[in-house]
Amino acid sequence: MPETGEVVVMSILLIIAGLVFIFGTGRKIYQYYSTPAPLKIPTTPAPTSRIGVVWRLTKEVLVFQSLFKAAKVTWLLSWLFHAGLLVVLLYHLQFFTDPVWSWIWLLVPVVKYASFAMVTGLTGLLVLRVVVDRVRVISAPSDYLMLVLLLSIAASGLLMRYFWYPDIVLLKQFIAGVLSLQFQSFPGGFTLFVHLLLVAVLMIIFPFSKLLHAPGLFFSPSRNQVDDSRERNLDPRAIESRSTKDVSTGAGHE
Amino acid sequence: MSKKPDFRVPELNDSLEVPKVKDGTMAHSKPFISKPELNLALGYPEELIDNWQEVAINKLGDMVNNSRALRVYMDTCVKCGACTDKCHYFLGTGDKNNMPVARQDLLRSVYKRHYTLAGKYLPKLVGAEDLDEQMLDKWYTYYHQCSQCRRCSVYCPFGIDTSEVSMAARDIMQTIGKSQKYCTEIIGKVHKLGNNLGLPAPALADTLEGLEEDLLDDINVPVKLPLDVAGAEVLLVTPSADFFAEPHVDGLIGYAKVFHQAGISWTLSSHASEAANFGLFTGSMGNMQKIAIRIREAAQELGVKRIVFGECGHAWRVAYNHLDKLAGPFDFLDRRYPLPQHMVEVTHDLIEQGRLRLDRSANDAKRVTYHDSCNVARASRMGSKPGGQFSIPRDVINASCNYFYEMPRNTTKEATFCCGGGGGLLTDDLLELRVKGALPRMQALKQVNDKHHITHMAAICAICKSQFAKVLPYYGFEMDQIISLHQLVGDALVFSAEG
Numbered sequence: 001m002p003e004t005g006e007v008v009v010m011s012i013l014l015i016i017a018g019l020v021f022i023f024g025t026g027r028k029i030y031q032y033y034s035t036p037a038p039l040k041i042p043t044t045p046a047p048t049s050r051i052g053v054v055w056r057l058t059k060e061v062l063v064f065q066s067l068f069k070a071a072k073v074t075w076l077l078s079w080l081f082h083a084g085l086l087v088v089l090l091y092h093l094q095f096f097t098d099p100v101w102s103w104i105w106l107l108v109p110v111v112k113y114a115s116f117a118m119v120t121g122l123t124g125l126l127v128l129r130v131v132v133d134r135v136r137v138i139s140a141p142s143d144y145l146m147l148v149l150l151l152s153i154a155a156s157g158l159l160m161r162y163f164w165y166p167d168i169v170l171l172k173q174f175i176a177g178v179l180s181l182q183f184q185s186f187p188g189g190f191t192l193f194v195h196l197l198l199v200a201v202l203m204i205i206f207p208f209s210k211l212l213h214a215p216g217l218f219f220s221p222s223r224n225q226v227d228d229s230r231e232r233n234l235d236p237r238a239i240e241s242r243s244t245k246d247v248s249t250g251a252g253h254e
Numbered sequence: 255m256s257k258k259p260d261f262r263v264p265e266l267n268d269s270l271e272v273p274k275v276k277d278g279t280m281a282h283s284k285p286f287i288s289k290p291e292l293n294l295a296l297g298y299p300e301e302l303i304d305n306w307q308e309v310a311i312n313k314l315g316d317m318v319n320n321s322r323a324l325r326v327y328m329d330t331c332v333k334c335g336a337c338t339d340k341c342h343y344f345l346g347t348g349d350k351n352n353m354p355v356a357r358q359d360l361l362r363s364v365y366k367r368h369y370t371l372a373g374k375y376l377p378k379l380v381g382a383e384d385l386d387e388q389m390l391d392k393w394y395t396y397y398h399q400c401s402q403c404r405r406c407s408v409y410c411p412f413g414i415d416t417s418e419v420s421m422a423a424r425d426i427m428q429t430i431g432k433s434q435k436y437c438t439e440i441i442g443k444v445h446k447l448g449n450n451l452g453l454p455a456p457a458l459a460d461t462l463e464g465l466e467e468d469l470l471d472d473i474n475v476p477v478k479l480p481l482d483v484a485g486a487e488v489l490l491v492t493p494s495a496d497f498f499a500e501p502h503v504d505g506l507i508g509y510a511k512v513f514h515q516a517g518i519s520w521t522l523s524s525h526a527s528e529a530a531n532f533g534l535f536t537g538s539m540g541n542m543q544k545i546a547i548r549i550r551e552a553a554q555e556l557g558v559k560r561i562v563f564g565e566c567g568h569a570w571r572v573a574y575n576h577l578d579k580l581a582g583p584f585d586f587l588d589r590r591y592p593l594p595q596h597m598v599e600v601t602h603d604l605i606e607q608g609r610l611r612l613d614r615s616a617n618d619a620k621r622v623t624y625h626d627s628c629n630v631a632r633a634s635r636m637g638s639k640p641g642g643q644f645s646i647p648r649d650v651i652n653a654s655c656n657y658f659y660e661m662p663r664n665t666t667k668e669a670t671f672c673c674g675g676g677g678g679l680l681t682d683d684l685l686e687l688r689v690k691g692a693l694p695r696m697q698a699l700k701q702v703n704d705k706h707h708i709t710h711m712a713a714i715c716a717i718c719k720s721q722f723a724k725v726l727p728y729y730g731f732e733m734d735q736i737i738s739l740h741q742l743v744g745d746a747l748v749f750s751a752e753g
Contacts, residue, residue: 028329031325032322032326035318035320035321036322037321037323040575044635066413132335134335134338134353135334138353140380209372210333220323220414221322222413227640230594230635
């Protein structure tokens with residue numbers, strides 16, 4: 001069904017979704033950035049330097065350190081999902097680059113596992129949400145729908161990988177067309193249509209939903225603040241004249 | 255515990271169990287509402303105002319616009335459930351709304367309804383709710399079942415801190431005339447008389463004199479407890495409970511002995527005769543600042559060189575993080591010393607410098623464990639390295655006694671459980687909540703006790719000490735098993751005849 005109508009509708013939808021995603025999320029990030037954080041509230045023990053904070057956030061982003069402390073099953077499932085998602089997203093760059101960036105082909109051996117990790121993680125999280133009473137009672141319909149949406153995107157993607165392959169050349173032309181605001185041929189196929197439609201939905205709801213946890217983490221004062229309230233008041237000369245230990249806790253007189 | 259309680263005290267088991275979620279088991283637990291004159295004295299409406307909904311919603315919007323923490327915390331929760339089994343009040347009551355995320359959601363759902371696109375047009379889908387009388391009632395009930403201990407924030411993948419949310423909710427409530435009596439009463443007293451207990455200066459002087467006499471009788475050393483002495487090196491700001499209540503006062507005696515042996519001149523102040531700052535609990539920046547400024551005034555008036563805080567959890571939090579911001583600059587102090595210092599840090603450094611003579615065996619009749627106070631553990635630091643708030647008190651305990659044992663690892667240090675009485679909840683109208691909220695700590699105490707026959711649990715917070723003295727008997731322990739860390743130090747200090 002490669003009609004022009006379909007091309008135009010899908011192109012416009014994706015353009016709108018992309019704009020909503022970029023400007024909506026950008027607006028939220030600016031909001032987080034510009035809202036004052038007058039008081040120091042890092043959850044301690046906290047790093048005493050900027051570099052320490054970068055390391056703390058890196059651990060939160062890459063291995064979900066706090067969640068690991070909290071709930072091992074939830075941690076495993078969400079890490080599988082997010083790690084899988086990352087690999088799959090990077091793999092998708094092949095549809096946006098021409099010639100394809102060579103390092104993307106390094107992902108070929110793992111992308112299969114990544115996509116199944118994604119589906120396993122999402123399914124597991126959905127099961128947890130239903131089965132664990134404490135999680136069930138805090139779930140709104142949108143919490144389930146979000147997982148269903150992500151699962152549907154993953155499933156439709158996997159279907160195209162293993163059963164109904166779209167024409168990659170046409171697909172790349174279509175994507176290049178959307179990016180340059182020209183309406184190119186659409187490779188067609190119901191599965192691809194659904195896949196792209198759901199991705200557009202995801203991008204549109206991103207700035208208005210809990211998906212904001214992605215940028216939000218970087219602005220969370222309990223995680224991104226340096227624990228240096230006292231050090232900033234110290235006379236720098238004192239640090240030279242006394243041992244670090246004495247300066248920090250400084251008991252008696254000389 | 256004189257009479258039988260009218261609620262069921264949880265049982266201690268072999269280990270802590272996560273309860274099934276129940277609806278509304280603590281819906282009846284509310285603190286007494288503040289009296290009109292107390293509200294007026296703090297500049298809040300006497301009682302619930304007519305257009306409270308409108309004012310509350312505007313205030314919420316204002317607060318989100320002015321607090322990055324609140325804004326990020328409102329947006330980022332993904333309902334993963336990591337925090338759901340972390341709150342001591344949930345573990346002790348099983349009430350759904352005592353799960354941190356559910357507690358936050360009481361405010362978040364209203365925020366969504368009024369300040370998010372999805373909540374405005376599709377409230378059912380995203381769990382947005384109107385602020386009606388029922389919701390306000392839930393706010394009052396459950397935001398007074400949070401002791402602002404930050405345990406949930408350790409485990410949240412985004413660091414969402416329920417204490418920030420409950421402070422915000424309490425601030426909104428007091429703005430519309432729905433404050434809690436215990437806190438307004440105390441803040442009123444500290445503004446008027448300088449301390450939470452309403453102890454006037456002459457009474458304080460009297461008490462300290464009496465303590466000096468007792469000490470002289472006791473150890474035959476003229477240890478002083480100076481009040482308002484101009485020109486002293488150190489101003490000690492300590493919770494007013496230290497002046498007479500057991501077991502607090504033994505801590506105060508411990509500080510006095512430390513200063514005496516080290517030869518450091520020090521003084522208490524009748525103007526700032528209180529370390530606690532309940533402005534933190536009610537989320538009131540204005541009150542917090544006013545209370546903090548007293549300390550600056552006292553320090554300036556007495557011409558001290560440094561400020562040291564006694565054993566008080568949230569006081570240390572406010573002092574450590576905010577004192578300079580709220581009441582600074584403190585450029586008249588000796589800036590070679592950190593502002594402020596904790597008494598435990600001072601003692602620790604003196605021990606390291608070999609300036610204290612301690613005989614551990616003086617405490618050989620005691621088998622001790624240590625309760626990390628929540629605000630010290632998760633909202634502040636001691637020493638120069640992260641985690642000093644854990645190692646420094648333990649070093650001091652180990653230097654003062656021979657028999658020290660840790661409670662289970664998931665109940666200490668950053669994972670410590672609140673005593674159950676923090677955050678402005680240390681009032682008898684919330685006794686059931688306090689007893690039930692103490693369950694996780696009591697369970698941990700039982701576990702270490704089963705193995706090591708513990709006689710005493712040391713703490714460095716006035717609220718912890720008062721709370722444990724009250725709730726220990728409900729769980730089959732003795733009320734005097736809770737002691738001040740500086741009691742251990744004081745008891746171990748050796749004074750030769752000349753002092």
